[in-house]
Amino acid sequence: MRLKKALVAFGVAAALLTTAACSSGGSGESGTDGGGATSGGDSSTASLTLGEVQFPTSFSVDGYSIAHQVAYFNAVFDTLIRQDGDGELVPGLATEWTYDDSRTQLTLTLREGVTFTDGAAFDADAVVANVEAFQASATADLSNAQYISSVEAVDPTHVLFTLSAPDPMLTRWLTGSLGYMASPASLTDPAAATNPVGTGPYTLDTAKTVVGSTYVFDKKADYWDDSYTVYDTLTVNYYETPTALLNALQGGQLDAATFSDVSSLAQVESAGYETTTSQLDWMGLILFDRDGTVDAPLGDVKVRQAINYAIDRAGILKAIQLDKGTVTSSVFGAATDGHDADMDSYYTYDVDKAKELMAEAGYADGFALTMPTTAGLNQSLLATIQQQLSEIGITVTFSDVGSNFITDLLGGKYTSSWMQLASANDWQFAQLALVPNATFNPFGTRSDETDALFTTMQTGTEDEAAEAAKEVNAYVTENAWFAPFYNIDNFWVAKPGVSITMATDNVSPYLYLIQPAS
Numbered sequence: 001m002r003l004k005k006a007l008v009a010f011g012v013a014a015a016l017l018t019t020a021a022c023s024s025g026g027s028g029e030s031g032t033d034g035g036g037a038t039s040g041g042d043s044s045t046a047s048l049t050l051g052e053v054q055f056p057t058s059f060s061v062d063g064y065s066i067a068h069q070v071a072y073f074n075a076v077f078d079t080l081i082r083q084d085g086d087g088e089l090v091p092g093l094a095t096e097w098t099y100d101d102s103r104t105q106l107t108l109t110l111r112e113g114v115t116f117t118d119g120a121a122f123d124a125d126a127v128v129a130n131v132e133a134f135q136a137s138a139t140a141d142l143s144n145a146q147y148i149s150s151v152e153a154v155d156p157t158h159v160l161f162t163l164s165a166p167d168p169m170l171t172r173w174l175t176g177s178l179g180y181m182a183s184p185a186s187l188t189d190p191a192a193a194t195n196p197v198g199t200g201p202y203t204l205d206t207a208k209t210v211v212g213s214t215y216v217f218d219k220k221a222d223y224w225d226d227s228y229t230v231y232d233t234l235t236v237n238y239y240e241t242p243t244a245l246l247n248a249l250q251g252g253q254l255d256a257a258t259f260s261d262v263s264s265l266a267q268v269e270s271a272g273y274e275t276t277t278s279q280l281d282w283m284g285l286i287l288f289d290r291d292g293t294v295d296a297p298l299g300d301v302k303v304r305q306a307i308n309y310a311i312d313r314a315g316i317l318k319a320i321q322l323d324k325g326t327v328t329s330s331v332f333g334a335a336t337d338g339h340d341a342d343m344d345s346y347y348t349y350d351v352d353k354a355k356e357l358m359a360e361a362g363y364a365d366g367f368a369l370t371m372p373t374t375a376g377l378n379q380s381l382l383a384t385i386q387q388q389l390s391e392i393g394i395t396v397t398f399s400d401v402g403s404n405f406i407t408d409l410l411g412g413k414y415t416s417s418w419m420q421l422a423s424a425n426d427w428q429f430a431q432l433a434l435v436p437n438a439t440f441n442p443f444g445t446r447s448d449e450t451d452a453l454f455t456t457m458q459t460g461t462e463d464e465a466a467e468a469a470k471e472v473n474a475y476v477t478e479n480a481w482f483a484p485f486y487n488i489d490n491f492w493v494a495k496p497g498v499s500i501t502m503a504t505d506n507v508s509p510y511l512y513l514i515q516p517a518s
Helices: 002-020 067-076 124-135 184-188 242-250 262-270 301-310 313-321 351-360 379-390 402-410 426-434 448-459 462-478
Strands: 047-052 081-083 089-091 094-099 105-110 148-155 158-163 202-204 214-219 233-238 256-259 274-287 325-327 367-373 394-400 416-422 482-494 498-500 514-516
Touching: 047 067, 047 242, 067 202, 067 214, 067 233, 089 094, 105 124, 124 148, 124 158, 124 184, 242 256, 242 262, 262 274, 262 482, 274 301, 301 351, 301 379, 301 482, 313 325, 313 379, 313 482, 367 379, 367 402, 367 416, 379 394, 379 416, 416 426, 426 448, 426 462, 448 462, 482 498
Parallel strands: 047 233, 047 256, 367 394
Antiparallel strands: 081 089, 094 105, 105 158, 148 158, 202 214, 214 233, 256 482, 274 416, 274 482, 325 482, 498 514
C-alpha cells in the first residue's frame, strides 16, 4: 500500500513537471451544523462541464481516490465531513464530531432523513459498513484508516470510532475517500464499479457515460442539501494530453478545468478563462542518506547545506515555471501550522558559501552522486541541477530507471533524488517524509529530538502540536534533510460564470466549491 500511495503522488508530480517544461489546513476538533459551501448567484445552472487529467478506475471502494478524481466521486458520494475554502472542517453527513480527552475516541452525530439512491436509509449502520469495507479494500488510500481499531453504531445517529493511537488527520480523512458513503448493499455488488449508489447531489447517467472519457451526471431531484447550487447536468471530461485539454479550452468546450501547462496559460486566459491559483506541492531534492550510510558525504550536514546554497531557486522557478510559484527553503507549506517564513528564506543562492562548507567538510575536491531519472521528468530541470551542483564539485550522474523510479527510491537504491511532494498538513507530511518509517524516508533517518516532536504532533493539544511542527520545520531545514526549490502554483481555469474555490489540501477543488459566479 505504501508503494501505491507513492505512485499516485508521483504520477501527479511527474505530470506537472512534464507539462511545465500526487494532504491541508488545521485539524478541527469539533463541528456544528452549518451546511456546505456558499450558494451560487444568477448565472445559469443548467449544465457544468469540467476538464480533468485523471478518471476513476472504479467507483467501488477499491478505486476510491481524491486528487484529480475528486469531482467524479463528490458527484455521487457525500462525505461525512466537508471543508470550506479556508480548509476548515464543516458538516457533511455528520453534523457534529467530538474527541474524548485521550483523542482515541471520536464520536460523530449523523444527519437524519438522508437516503441513498436505492432507497436505503443513511444511518450509523451504513457508516460502519462503509468504514469496514474501506478497511478491507485495496484502495490506494487505505493507510488513511491505519489507526482505526473499530467503528461502532452507538444508535442510529451516532457512530464511535476507537483508535489505536491519536490520529490528527482522521477528521480530515473523513472529508475524502474514507468519508465517501455508499449504500451498504452496493459495497458487495460488482455493478457498483460503474453504477455507484450514494447520497450525493448527482446520479451517474450510465447511458451517456463513456468510461475513461466522458462522465455525465444528472441532478438528484430530492437532494438533501440546498445550501449550495447543484447544476442540472454535470459532465466531467478526461483529457489524456495537455494539448487535448488546451484545444478543448480554446474551443470553449469547458466551463472549468485543471491546468498545469504554464507556457500555455496566457492562451487559455486569452480564450476568456479566469485563473484561480493555490499551492500544494514543493519541488526540489530529497537528500535521503542523512547518516552517510551509502554516500558518506551526505552524512555531513555541511555538505547538505552546501547543496542548498548551490541551488539558484529563483532562476529555476523562472526557467521551469515561468515564475508561477514561490521560492522556498522549507518543506512545510503555507497552509501548515509548522510554516515559518524565516525558514522559507533560510538558504540563499550563494556559491561561495557552498564552496566554503564543502571545504570545511573535507570535500573541497567534490564527490560523485548518482540520481534516478525517468521519461516523465523534465530533463532540462535535471540538467540545471547537474550544472549547478557541478559548480561546487558535486558530479551528478542520472540513471534512467524507467518505471521503477518510485520502487527504487523506496527501496533505498538512491541516496538523493528530484521529487515533488504535497505539504499541506503537518502530520500528513510527517508521515509521508519525516518520521523514521515514512514512505519517503527509506534510510530511516531519526533523532531523539525529532522523535519527541513527532510524538507531540500526534498526541498533543492543537497548540502543542502546532509548536512542535514549527520546531520540526526548523530542525529539518537547518539540518538540510531536503533541498526544496519552490512551492508550485496549482491552477484551475474557469469561464466568468463559474466561481472556483481551491482546496487547501487537494490539487482539484471539491465539487461543492465549484459554484455559479455571484
